[in-house]
Structure formats: C-alpha cells, structure tokens
Amino acid sequence: MATSLAPPRLLPSGDAAITVEFSRNIDDAANQRVLALDRALGEAPIEGVTETVPTYRSLLVHYDPVHIDFDHLGQKLMTLAQAPLPPAAKARRWRVPVAYGGENGIDLEDVAKALNTTPDEIVARHVGGDYRVAMIGFTPGWSYLSGLDKSLHMSRRQNPRVFTPIGTISIGGVQAGIQCLAGPSGWHLLGRTAVKTFQLHRRPVFLMEPGDRVTFYQVDDKMFAEQERAAEAGEIVAEVIAA
Amino acid sequence: MSKLVVSSIGPACSVQDRGRYGAQRYGLVPSGAMDQLALAAANTLLGNDPFAASVEIGPFTASFTARDGAVRVALAGAERSADIAGRAMAMNSSMTLAEGETLTLGFAKGGAFSYLAIEGGVDGEAMFGSRSVNQRAGLGSPYPRPLQAGDELSARRASGASEHRIELPARSGPIRVTWGPQDDEFSEEAKQLFIDSEWKISATSDRMGYRLEGPVITHLHGHNIVSDGTVRGSIQVPGNGAPIVLMPDRGTTGGYPKIATVISADFGRFAQISAGTTFRFQAVSMKEAQAEAKKFAELVRRLPDLLRGLDAFELNLDALQDANVAGSAVSAIDAATWQAEALAGNQ
Numbered sequence: 081m082a083t084s085l086a087p088p089r090l091l092p093s094g095d096a097a098i099t100v101e102f103s104r105n106i107d108d109a110a111n112q113r114v115l116a117l118d119r120a121l122g123e124a125p126i127e128g129v130t131e132t133v134p135t136y137r138s139l140l141v142h143y144d145p146v147h148i149d150f151d152h153l154g155q156k157l158m159t160l161a162q163a164p165l166p167p168a169a170k171a172r173r174w175r176v177p178v179a180y181g182g183e184n185g186i187d188l189e190d191v192a193k194a195l196n197t198t199p200d201e202i203v204a205r206h207v208g209g210d211y212r213v214a215m216i217g218f219t220p221g222w223s224y225l226s227g228l229d230k231s232l233h234m235s236r237r238q239n240p241r242v243f244t245p246i247g248t249i250s251i252g253g254v255q256a257g258i259q260c261l262a263g264p265s266g267w268h269l270l271g272r273t274a275v276k277t278f279q280l281h282r283r284p285v286f287l288m289e290p291g292d293r294v295t296f297y298q299v300d301d302k303m304f305a306e307q308e309r310a311a312e313a314g315e316i317v318a319e320v321i322a323a
Numbered sequence: 324m325s326k327l328v329v330s331s332i333g334p335a336c337s338v339q340d341r342g343r344y345g346a347q348r349y350g351l352v353p354s355g356a357m358d359q360l361a362l363a364a365a366n367t368l369l370g371n372d373p374f375a376a377s378v379e380i381g382p383f384t385a386s387f388t389a390r391d392g393a394v395r396v397a398l399a400g401a402e403r404s405a406d407i408a409g410r411a412m413a414m415n416s417s418m419t420l421a422e423g424e425t426l427t428l429g430f431a432k433g434g435a436f437s438y439l440a441i442e443g444g445v446d447g448e449a450m451f452g453s454r455s456v457n458q459r460a461g462l463g464s465p466y467p468r469p470l471q472a473g474d475e476l477s478a479r480r481a482s483g484a485s486e487h488r489i490e491l492p493a494r495s496g497p498i499r500v501t502w503g504p505q506d507d508e509f510s511e512e513a514k515q516l517f518i519d520s521e522w523k524i525s526a527t528s529d530r531m532g533y534r535l536e537g538p539v540i541t542h543l544h545g546h547n548i549v550s551d552g553t554v555r556g557s558i559q560v561p562g563n564g565a566p567i568v569l570m571p572d573r574g575t576t577g578g579y580p581k582i583a584t585v586i587s588a589d590f591g592r593f594a595q596i597s598a599g600t601t602f603r604f605q606a607v608s609m610k611e612a613q614a615e616a617k618k619f620a621e622l623v624r625r626l627p628d629l630l631r632g633l634d635a636f637e638l639n640l641d642a643l644q645d646a647n648v649a650g651s652a653v654s655a656i657d658a659a660t661w662q663a664e665a666l667a668g669n670q
Binding site for chain 1: 344345346347348349350351450459460461462501502503504505548549550551552553554555556557574575576577581584585586587588609612613615616617620
C-alpha cells in the first residue's frame with residue numbers, strides 16, 4: 081500500500097550540508113530509510129548535491145549552495161524521504177575471517193568475565209551474528225555493523241585506547257565494528273582480520289558499501305598470518321556471496 | 324624540470340589543494356587547504372587553477388631552494404617575513420627564484436597558515452582527485468605526510484612572466500555560524516553563552532580540530548548521541564563542555580552534539596586564528612550564510628581581476644608595511660620619504 085512515511089527532520093549542517101534525520105536512536109527501520117534515500121539520490125541525482133554520507137539514523141547530504149539553496153533542496157529531500165520504501169536492494173554478503181583472542185583480541189577474556197561466560201562462548205555469539213554495514217565513518221574503511229547479539233551489548237571502555245591495530249574486530253555498546261587503519265578506539269577488542277576494507281592500490285579501494293551484509297568465521301593464527309600476506313599482496317581475502 | 328628543495332621546515336607543513344571529495348561515505352575525509360581563499364590567491368598570482376596543489380606552511384619558519392633551474396612562486400595567507408637571496412618578498416605577490424637561490428620564510432604573524440604556490444602547481448599523483456596530504460590514510464602526493472627537510476617538489480621551469488601582487492578585500496569581524504544540527508541538545512541559555520562569550524583557540528589544536536577555551540557549554544541530555552555525519556566547521560561539544568571546531572582532517576562521523584557550524588565563507592578566516600588569540604561567534608540565518616557562500620565563490624572567480632603589476636615601488640611599500648607589522652625598528656616615517664627612498668633604491 082502506497083502510504084507515505086513519517087517525515088524525517090531536516091537539520092541544517094552549515095550552509096553546504098543537510099542532515100536528514102529519521103531517528104535519534106540506532107534503529108534498523110531508520111537505517112533502511114537512510115539507505116533507501118541514499119539509493120534514490122544515487123539513481124536520480126539532484127543538481128547541486130555533491131556527495132552523501134549514510135549513518136545509522138540519518139543521511140548527511142553535502143551540496144553546493146551556489147547551485148541549490150537549503151529550502152529547495154530540503155523540499156526535494158522531504159518528498160523523496162517520504163516516498164514508499166522500494167523493496168530492499170539485494171545486499172552482497174561478505175564472509176570475514178577473524179583470529180580471536182590472544183594478542184589479536186586482548187579484551188576477549190575480560191569481555192567473557194564481564195558477561196559471566198567463557199571466551200569460546202563470546203566467539204560463538206560473535207560468529208553467530210548476522211550483521212549489516214550500517215555506516216562507514218570516522219576513519220577510512222571503519223565499518224559500523226548493526227546486528228550484534230543482544231547478550232554482547234556492553235558499554236564502551238572507560239578509558240579509550242590511543243592505539244588499536246589495523247584490522248581490529250571489536251564491539252562497543254550495541255555495535256560491532258571492522259576497523260581498517262590503526263587508531264584510537266574505546267571499544268572492546270575481540271580479534272583481528274586480515275581483510276582490508278580500505279587499501280589504496282587495490283581495486284576496489286573500498287571493499288564494503290553501507291547496506292552490505294557481513295558474517296564472521298574463525299581462523300587460527302597460522303591462517304591469519306597467511307591471509308595477512310595475501311591481503312598485503314592485494315588479495316581481498318574476504319569471500320563475497322553475490323546478491 | 325626545475326625543482327624546489329625543502330631546505331628547512333617546521334611541523335604543520337604539507338601539500339594541500341581543494342581537497343578530496345566523493346569518498347566521505349567510506350570514511351575518507353576531504354582534507355584540503357585550511358584557508359581556501361589564501362590558496363586561491365597564491366595560485367591566481369601564477370596563473371594556476373585557483374585550487375591547484377600548493378605548500379601549506381604552518382606557524383614556523385621554513386626555507387626552499389631552487390635547483391636545476393629557476394622556479395616562480397607566490398605567497399599568500401598568514402603574514403610573515405619572506406626574502407629571496409636578500410630581496411624582500413611581499414605577501415600576496417609572486418617572485419622568481421633563480422637557480423640556487425633560497426626563499427626564507429619567517430614565523431607567521433597575525434595568522435596560522437601561509438600558502439606557497441609554484442608555477443604550474445605542485446606536481447604529483449592525484450588520488451580521488453586530490454594531492455592533499457591525509458597522513459592517517461597514507462594519502463597525498465608527492466609525499467603522503469607532512470614535508471621534511473630534503474624533500475623535493477618538481478616544478479615547471481620559471482616562465483619569466485611578469486610578477487604580480489593581488490589586492491584581497493580585508494576580512495574581519497566575528498566568525499559567523501548557523502545553528503545546528505543539534506542545537507536542540509542545548510538550552511537557550513547555553514546557546515546565548517556560546518554567542519556572548521569571548522573564545523580562545525587552544526594550543527592543542529591541529530588540522531583535525533581546533534579546541535576552544537572559554538566558558539563550559541552544558542548539554543540538556545548528556546553528551547552522547549548516536550554518531551552522525553560531520554562537516555568542515557561543525558562545532559561539537561564533548562562531555563567536558565569545551566567546544567571543538569572540526570577542521571579539514573576531521574573524522575567523517577562523530578558522536579558528540581554539534582551546537583553550530585561555521586559558515587563556509589568564514590571558515591578560512593577562522594582557520595587563520597592562531598593559538599591564544601581571542602574571537603567571538605555570531606549566529607546568522609541560513610539565507611545570509613548561503614548569500615555569503617555565493618559571494619565567496621564569486622570572489623574566487625574574480626581573483627584574476629584583483630591582480631596588479633608588481634613594480635619595484637609598490638614592492639618596497641609592501642615591504643615597509645610588512646616590517647611595521649613585524650614590530651621591528653622601522654618607525655612610522657611619512658609615506659613621501661619612504662617613496663623617495665624606495666625609488667632611490669631602485670635606480
């Protein structure tokens with residue numbers, strides 16, 4: 081039935097961007113609408129829109145105010161955002177290998193203790209999840225995933241780490257993540273993957289798109305080392321199951 | 324090809340251009356020059372594309388030497404002393420280094436970043452349409468990191484074109500912002516405090532963010548929001564209540580409420596406020612901000628009309644003004660005397 085959806089909020093983000101906000105919270109239905117609006121803008125571009133950034137709950141639309149002003153663009157976005165959702169695009173699914181625990185996942189034991197269970201059980205719950213790339217942000221290739229098992233929801237670390245290694249697989253709050261570059265993080269580190277979601281001299285440079293599906297599988301240290309060498313040589317390492 | 328060799332350089336110097344657009348959805352931030360108008364002015368002086376890659380020079384001293392031929396350069400942005408083998412070079416002007424000559428730049432005064440453009444632009448490989456350095460992502464060309472002594476920038480052999488200066492409109496007044504996207508996370512009192520207060524740029528600021536020192540801005544509902552997209556000039560307020568203005572190397576998403584956003588026309592002027600300097604914000608309507616953005620685009624388009632010939636007489640006047648800004652021993656002698664001396668010096 082072609083009922084129109086509840087209007088999003090249009091939040092000005094300076095004179096050259098609008099945040100189209102569907103929810104204040106992490107919300108799967110809102111994320112679906114974000115991705116649908118993003119697709120709609122990709123398929124029928126609006127003159128003056130320069131790029132879009134999908135996030136959990138909103139779509140940031142960058143534009144050139146010389147070509148279109150806030151009111152006109154806002155109206156167009158409002159209309160698009162309330163159109164009935166098209167059937168969800170068929171998403172690719174990535175199978176991402178993870179070496180859990182030990183020096184690759186220095187928080188695995190502590191997370192198990194905090195949740196009154198064993199490291200193996202944490203790995204089983206993490207591997208068992210059916211995830212979606214809700215957004216990519218902060219640093220290049222950092223994929224924020226929705227779909228984390230509820231029993232693994234726990235608040236972020238009190239003291240964020242200044243350094244966490246490349247390929248870190250972590251959880252924070254209700255989110256799971258695939259981190260590409262080394263950098264600061266306040267999340268709990270469960271393991272590492274050899275998959276590089278961002279690699280400059282490989283095609284594609286960026287592996288994943290917002291909306292892609294992800295599942296994890298466990299590999300041992302030996303396999304991880306082999307995959308790291310392959311990834312360094314430009315191989316994708318992650319398996320993709322076509323849409 | 325000639326080349327410009329970095330003889331000495333401080334931190335916060337890197338190759339920057341307009342920036343790298345189109346991959347923010349993958350977490351890749353644009354980077355690009357802190358002061359786009361100064362970048363465009365320096366490039367326009369040499370007939371380059373206004374946003375061609377140039378050397379962004381932070382607050383400290385630096386020197387560059389021409390090798391394998393002459394190199395024509397231009398300088399704009401933060402005021403600083405400059406000379407080429409003993410000849411004074413004025414800000415907002417072009418000059419040519421003969422083979423072996425060294426351009427020596429002093430500390431920035433009344434600003435943070437100067438732009439050294441090279442005739443033909445800094446040569447290198449564009450990635451996502453840009454040579455801008457983004458060290459964290461390993462991007463930028465010819466070096467994917469800040470410049471170091473010994474680095475070489477290949478340059479077109481100087482054309483011998485006549486030298487120019489450029490007259491830029493004065494920029495001053497409070498830094499204008501539009502409210503949002505999350506100003507509803509703050510009380511009217513907190514918003515008023517933000518506008519009524521004098522702010523200072525903290526010394527712990529960099530190309531990712533400028534930290535502000537001033538009153539504590541408190542949130543209505545705590546400081547954690549679900550991460551959403553950021554823009555250049557987003558003013559986020561973390562838990563300690565000290566705002567951070569997000570700069571060209573920011574993260575593309577963030578989880579702190581953003582009270583306001585610096586308007587694009589004022590962003591370069593804001594970026595030029597040096598650590599320890601005080602300033603104020605002024606809230607403006609979206610209509611005014613977008614009218615200013617159009618004026619700014621028009622100003623950049625019109626820069627070639629602002630070029631003037633650089634004759635010796637004018638150069639010396641500029642050099643005098645420069646010396647006065649420096650607070651050096653030059654006293655305020657009446658202009659006629661200086662004009663006479665300047666002319667005499669060029670006989």
